[in-house]
Amino acid sequence: MPELPEVETTRRKIEPLLRGRVIASVEHDAPHKYRDTHLAVGRRVQGLSRRGKYLMLQLASADAAEDDLHDLEFIVHLGMTGGFRLDSGPHTRVTLTLEPDGAGDSQQLFFHDPRRFGKMAVVRPGEYAGMPTLAAMGPEPLSEDFIEGDFVRLAREAGAVKPWLLSQKPVSGVGNIYADESLWQAQIHPAQTRLTAAEGQRLYTAIREVMAQAVDAGGSSLGNGVGNYRQHDGLSGLFQHEHHVYGRAGQPCPRCGTDIVKTVLAQRGTHFCPKCQVFEERPRS
Structure with missing residues (x-):
């Protein structure tokens, strides 16, 4: 947590607050976790995109036109418990201040992260050498780049399917929750290796459907602890009410x-139905 649906919900909610605004300051006390953030100061946010579980702010000089090429990217990984809020609190790690807009109003966003696994870095576009997961990430599951035939071919040679999905290489943004849910929907055991063509096709379809439904629901909010995912305005996601297996051990x-x-x-904690998702021994050919 958070996974693609939670990060995409965050992107959609905070982009209107950031787009077109100039960053006045980025305050924190952990330069080893939030690298080169001073380079963002004085630059305008031209847009906010997402790649897998990463948020990516496109930055250009303050006097650049909106359609000019951006020269820096502000990369944010929320970690296990990170998220943006409109108010500061005891778990605020980064304070992002924007210059006043045309109405003279300034804006602040506060990055909360109780468990401190979140990271940030300002880099030149595409220079992700220090972020190997981002550099080697597979296609977006809801994009045209996620091609069924390619996925099915890769799945036929894969090791245990759930860790394979979590690697982010076959498809991006699938974490613990949505791997369990997709595998249940596709009726595949999480430890199954070398999927058949039919299994690969079912899993491809399940990933796309589960991810689309979770994004529409604003992601999953689990429990009531301070480290659980919430949207920037404090609202919870709703997809946890649609979980079939995740967090439901002992339930039918x-x-x-x-x-x-x-x-x-x-x-990783892994949930499955032992009747619907049966493991099969498959020796290498």
């Missing part, structure tokens, strides 16, 4: 009624 599978099982796979 919505499809067959068998109790959902929780296990650990690649050091």
Whole structure:
């Protein structure tokens, strides 16, 4: 957490606050976690995009026209508990101040991160050597670049499918929650290796459907702790009410009624239905 749906919801909510505004200051006390953020000061935010679980602010000089090429990117990874808020609090790690707009109003956004796993960096566009996951990330699941045939071919040679999805290489933005949900929908065991063509096709479709539904619902908010995902205005996501397996160990599978099982796979809590998602031994050919 947060995964693609939560990060995309964040992007949609805060872009109107940032687009066209000049960054007046970026305040924090952890330069090793928030690298070169001073380079953003005095630059205008031309847009806010997302790649997988990363937010990417496009920055240009303050006097640049909106359609001029941006010369820097402000990369934000929310980590496990990061998120933007309109008010400061005990877990505020970064304060982003924008210069007054045409109405004379300034704006501040506060990056909250109770567990301190979030990171930021200002880099030149495409220079992601210090961010290997971003540099090697697969296609966006809701884009035309996510091609069924390519995914199915890769899946036929994959190791355990859930860790493979979490690597971000076959498709971007799929984390623990949405891997479990997609695998349940596709009726594939999380540890299954070397998917058949039919399994790969089902999983491709499930990923696209689950991600689209989760984005429409504003992501998933789990529990009531201070580190749980909320939108910048404090609102919760709603997709947790649509979970079929994630966080539902011991509850009946919505499809067959068998109790959902929780296990650990690649050091991640993993939820599945032992009847609907059966593991098959498949020796290498």
